[in-house]
Amino acid sequence: MNVTLTVNGTQRTITVESRRLLADVLRQEFNLSGVHIGCAHGACGCCTVHVDGAPKLSCLTFAGQCDGKSISTVEVLGGVEAEHPLQAAFRSEHGLQCGYCTPGFVMTLAPFVDDRVAEGRMPDDLEIREAMSGNICRCTGYHGIVAAVRKAIGDRLAKGTQA
Amino acid sequence: MSQKMDRPKHVGARIQRFEDTRFLSGTARYIDDIRPPNVLHLSFVRAQVAHGKILDIDTSGLEFLDFPVQFFTGADIGDLSIKAHQDFPEMQYSEQPLLARERVRFVGEPVVAVLADDSYQAEDAAEMVFVDYEPLPAVATMAQARDPEVPGLFDGWKTNVFIERQMKGGDIAKARAEAAHVFTRTYSTQRQAGVPMEGRGVVAEYNPSDRMLTVWSSTQIPHLLRTYLSEELGWPESRLRVIAPDVGGGFGVKGQVFVEEVLVPWLALKTGRPVKWIEDRREHLTASIHARDHQHTLEAYVSADGRLLGLKADISVDVGAYSTFPFTAAGDPGMAAKVMPGPYDFQHYEATFRALASNKCPIGTYRGVGRPSAVFAQERLMDDIAKELGLDPIEFRLKNIIREFPYKNALGFTYDPGSYAETLEKIQELVAQDRAAALASRGDPNKRIGVGLACFVEQTAHGTPDFTRRRVPIETGYIAARVEMTPDGQAIVEVGLQNHGQGHETVFAQVAADALGIAPQHVHVRHGDTLTTPYSVGTWGSRGGALGGGAVHMAAGKLADKLKAIAGHLLQADAKTIVLKDGLAHPEGEPGRHVAVAKLARAALRNVGELPQGMEPGLEAQVSLDGPADGTYANAVHAAVVEIDIHSGKLELKRFVVAEDCGTILNPLVVDGQVRGGVVQGIGSALFEHFIYDEDCQPLTTTFADYLMPLAPEIPDIELHHFETPTPLTPLGAKGLGEGGAIGPAAAIANAVADALQVEVQSTPLNANAVWRLSAHARGDLHDG
Numbered sequence: 001m002n003v004t005l006t007v008n009g010t011q012r013t014i015t016v017e018s019r020r021l022l023a024d025v026l027r028q029e030f031n032l033s034g035v036h037i038g039c040a041h042g043a044c045g046c047c048t049v050h051v052d053g054a055p056k057l058s059c060l061t062f063a064g065q066c067d068g069k070s071i072s073t074v075e076v077l078g079g080v081e082a083e084h085p086l087q088a089a090f091r092s093e094h095g096l097q098c099g100y101c102t103p104g105f106v107m108t109l110a111p112f113v114d115d116r117v118a119e120g121r122m123p124d125d126l127e128i129r130e131a132m133s134g135n136i137c138r139c140t141g142y143h144g145i146v147a148a149v150r151k152a153i154g155d156r157l158a159k160g161t162q163a
Numbered sequence: 164m165s166q167k168m169d170r171p172k173h174v175g176a177r178i179q180r181f182e183d184t185r186f187l188s189g190t191a192r193y194i195d196d197i198r199p200p201n202v203l204h205l206s207f208v209r210a211q212v213a214h215g216k217i218l219d220i221d222t223s224g225l226e227f228l229d230f231p232v233q234f235f236t237g238a239d240i241g242d243l244s245i246k247a248h249q250d251f252p253e254m255q256y257s258e259q260p261l262l263a264r265e266r267v268r269f270v271g272e273p274v275v276a277v278l279a280d281d282s283y284q285a286e287d288a289a290e291m292v293f294v295d296y297e298p299l300p301a302v303a304t305m306a307q308a309r310d311p312e313v314p315g316l317f318d319g320w321k322t323n324v325f326i327e328r329q330m331k332g333g334d335i336a337k338a339r340a341e342a343a344h345v346f347t348r349t350y351s352t353q354r355q356a357g358v359p360m361e362g363r364g365v366v367a368e369y370n371p372s373d374r375m376l377t378v379w380s381s382t383q384i385p386h387l388l389r390t391y392l393s394e395e396l397g398w399p400e401s402r403l404r405v406i407a408p409d410v411g412g413g414f415g416v417k418g419q420v421f422v423e424e425v426l427v428p429w430l431a432l433k434t435g436r437p438v439k440w441i442e443d444r445r446e447h448l449t450a451s452i453h454a455r456d457h458q459h460t461l462e463a464y465v466s467a468d469g470r471l472l473g474l475k476a477d478i479s480v481d482v483g484a485y486s487t488f489p490f491t492a493a494g495d496p497g498m499a500a501k502v503m504p505g506p507y508d509f510q511h512y513e514a515t516f517r518a519l520a521s522n523k524c525p526i527g528t529y530r531g532v533g534r535p536s537a538v539f540a541q542e543r544l545m546d547d548i549a550k551e552l553g554l555d556p557i558e559f560r561l562k563n564i565i566r567e568f569p570y571k572n573a574l575g576f577t578y579d580p581g582s583y584a585e586t587l588e589k590i591q592e593l594v595a596q597d598r599a600a601a602l603a604s605r606g607d608p609n610k611r612i613g614v615g616l617a618c619f620v621e622q623t624a625h626g627t628p629d630f631t632r633r634r635v636p637i638e639t640g641y642i643a644a645r646v647e648m649t650p651d652g653q654a655i656v657e658v659g660l661q662n663h664g665q666g667h668e669t670v671f672a673q674v675a676a677d678a679l680g681i682a683p684q685h686v687h688v689r690h691g692d693t694l695t696t697p698y699s700v701g702t703w704g705s706r707g708g709a710l711g712g713g714a715v716h717m718a719a720g721k722l723a724d725k726l727k728a729i730a731g732h733l734l735q736a737d738a739k740t741i742v743l744k745d746g747l748a749h750p751e752g753e754p755g756r757h758v759a760v761a762k763l764a765r766a767a768l769r770n771v772g773e774l775p776q777g778m779e780p781g782l783e784a785q786v787s788l789d790g791p792a793d794g795t796y797a798n799a800v801h802a803a804v805v806e807i808d809i810h811s812g813k814l815e816l817k818r819f820v821v822a823e824d825c826g827t828i829l830n831p832l833v834v835d836g837q838v839r840g841g842v843v844q845g846i847g848s849a850l851f852e853h854f855i856y857d858e859d860c861q862p863l864t865t866t867f868a869d870y871l872m873p874l875a876p877e878i879p880d881i882e883l884h885h886f887e888t889p890t891p892l893t894p895l896g897a898k899g900l901g902e903g904g905a906i907g908p909a910a911a912i913a914n915a916v917a918d919a920l921q922v923e924v925q926s927t928p929l930n931a932n933a934v935w936r937l938s939a940h941a942r943g944d945l946h947d948g
Binding site: 017019020027032033034035036037038039040041043044046073074075078079080081082087090091092094096097098099100101102103106125126128129130132133135136137138139140141142143144145146 | 179180182183184185186187188189190191192193195196283357358359360361409410411412413414443444663664665666832833835836839840841842843844866867868872873874875876878880881
């Protein structure tokens with residue numbers, strides 16, 4: 001089947017089998033190595049990307065279901081230097097170790113951070129932890145990821161207050 | 164052992180990791196990102212019965228496919244296998260063929276290898292192959308494995324015991340005779356595994372132009388894999404290159420040589436094309452390696468005044484169907500037997516330990532190796548003894564804890580200095596209020612609070628004699644580092660380790676930077692590639708910081724000595740007075756009289772006419788650092804506070820506190836991360852993670868919906884308190900760190916549950932079912948649900 005996808009801002013029409021997973025198509029056709037497959041059954045969140053702005057598991061989505069949609073992956077979030085404030089907070093708060101689950105966490109949590117900043121409030125730890133409950137990290141014990149989210153929201157709220 | 168550093172500036176600093184950017188930006192390269200052109204994708208037909216004779220392999224369905232396919236079976240691979248034997252007469256011999264021959268021994272064992280141009284097609288083709296088995300009775304329990312009436316899993320076997328041996332020290336009969344109290348208890352820890360978020364994977368490619376066979380594998384042990392491949396395939400090791408690219412978590416799981424890692428390069432040679440295999444999650448959960456599955460019966464001899472006199476241990480581990488390379492079937496039971504004496508002062512010990520075969524996934528190394536199970540048994544026993552004698556469990560430990568160092572334990576292992584009593588006293592102070600709350604909750608009709616401790620020592624970074632004693636097919640544990648300076652004054656560090664989350668690229672840059680007087684940002688650390696790194700055993704056994712860091716420090720020190728000699732010559736000063744700092748070399752106390760390190764490097768490598776008379780050009784050094792004979796002993800105390808709803812069995816982990824001592828801290832950011840990550844894996848061991856098999860050894864936990872790992876909402880903030888007792892046994896004073904976090908939680912949480920419910924807890928996991936059953940007494944409902 002022919003599918004037209006706008007991936008990280010560039011529109012392209014490709015021919016794929018209807019059974020091809022979005023995760024595989026992003027990795028193989030679009031060379032996006034930041035899309036990681038951790039379980040391929042929708043339980044670990046490693047493969048999370050944004051489809052029309054919302055986090056979605058690309059291992060439970062067929063590429064064919066995304067015709068006409070806009071997809072973004074971790075590659076577009078902060079560029080090769082990973083300069084998005086949430087990425088910077090992952091660095092400063094040691095929110096990653098082996099890095100395999102990291103793109104999935106970042107893509108899950110970036111909209112969460114945006115939403116809380118828009119509301120102008122700092123969520124408590126349990127709310128932050130619930131927000132990442134669909135993602136598994138086996139290295140960090142989550143501590144650094146929770147701290148990174150808190151820092152990313154806190155920094156932007158502080159900036160907003162000054163402005 | 165070696166000179167201490169002049170002025171540590173970067174070591175000990177909380178520096179953000181240099182490697183993070185590639186992981187955050189999606190530019191890291193893991194095994195599935197290795198994509199050679201013209202590659203064949205491999206998919207396996209794996210055993211669906213746990214134990215059976217292969218009657219027929221029907222591949223006729225492959226003829227109907229409209230794409231090209233190749234397949235290989237056990238008949239094609241000759242006698243290629245994984246051989247993991249210990250040279251003891253008590254060890255029964257076994258091998259795991261790369262593809263099953265005649266017989267399968269666990270669900271998930273590879274039977275047929277199917278190759279196609281596309282990974283989806285390879286899976287389609289594998290589904291077209293039918294294997295007919297004559298089912299054989301499965302060996303499913305420890306009792307069955309020890310039953311001489313049950314036929315052996317391998318030809319010539321008498322019972323299904325891989326090996327049974329003893330370790331002893333002192334005089335256990337004397338301890339027994341002198342004891343006022345004897346306590347006997349049995350404790351068990353369930354089958355679980357490390358489960359990295361990236362599974363395993365192997366890619367192999369043969370290049371006829373330079374006759375190089377290159378193997379990419381998601382492994383922690385690239386050099387060990389290279390040697391195994393060379394020996395098994397009969398391929399010259401100088402023409403073999405093993406690359407571990409970015410590895411998405413290991414935890415010991417990727418510290419074995421697996422059948423797939425040997426088969427994929429063999430297939431690449433056989434087919435003349437690159438071959439790639441990426442494990443899926445079901446394969447990982449059923450057929451990589453599992454861990455733990457221990458049962459320990461302990462007998463403790465205690466004096467009238469509450470002193471431990473001796474300990475007798477009987478240790479059984481269900482190690483599954485095959486012995487794993489290089490630590491063998493005896494790895495886990497042997498480690499449990501060795502570490503059981505723990506942090507307590509007694510001199511009479513005897514352990515019998517055995518590795519039992521079953522028709523389950525083989526057991527291999529996972530963070531802690533034997534120690535989490537041993538500490539669970541030992542620390543549960545300490546609480547059970549204290550309770551029966553009416554002693555405070557912390558006071559009972561303080562009475563028996565080792566306080567004088569070096570200490571030679573009952574087995575003759577020497578413990579270097581640590582902070583055993585200090586960490587315990589610190590925890591005592593930190594949980595005092597929680598203990599009061601626990602006491603107050605005893606009569607509560609709904610919720611009970613409990614506080615539990617685990618106190619342990621951890622042998623880390625052990626050296627060659629420890630492996631010689633074990634007669635495992637790995638003879639040593641050294642790590643090598645090569646440090647080179649480039650003419651611009653920057654440095655390259657190449658270590659024989661593999662960095663899969665431990666922060667090597669940052670920490671070793673800190674170590675080298677201090678020695679060379681340059682910025683850590685100007686040190687490029689490389690690892691994981693046998694072509695560029697010196698031969699070493701790889702990343703396992705908590706030796707990266709202690710030995711890898713030590714080797715980098717020593718090699719960089721040699722380089723620094725040469726830089727100082729050149730600087731002395733150029734500045735007309737005594738080389739012994741030269742200080743390297745902030746990219747400059749100057750005589751001590753004369754910072755104005757300086758020369759740039761970059762200029763010294765340029766002199767050594769290009770402007771060699773500026774070198775002192777007779778000095779050899781070049782600027783590189785290599786050091787191999789073996790571990791101390793008995794290792795260096797890290798220590799920690801973990802404490803858990805739980806709240807239990809006695810009506811539902813719901814357990815809430817309210818607090819988890821760690822007081823630990825890993826010697827010199829090289830980077831606190833990394834240390835905190837390693838400890839917390841380990842603790843949360845240990846919490847998984849205590850509460851959730853369990854590989855379940857039915858009586859036919861069919862695995863029932865084959866997805867993340869069945870094998871439950873800790874998620875963020877269940878985990879409290881892990882509180883850390885560091886003690887720093889540098890060891891004299893490693894160059895930087897660092898002890899091993901990576902595994903400790905995972906060792907204590909099962910014991911601490913089980914002790915907290917025992918405290919809350921006032922019952923003896925004999926096994927993990929403490930899931931809601933188990934806790935509900937244990938709450939029967941508290942509910943006043945003595946019927947066991």
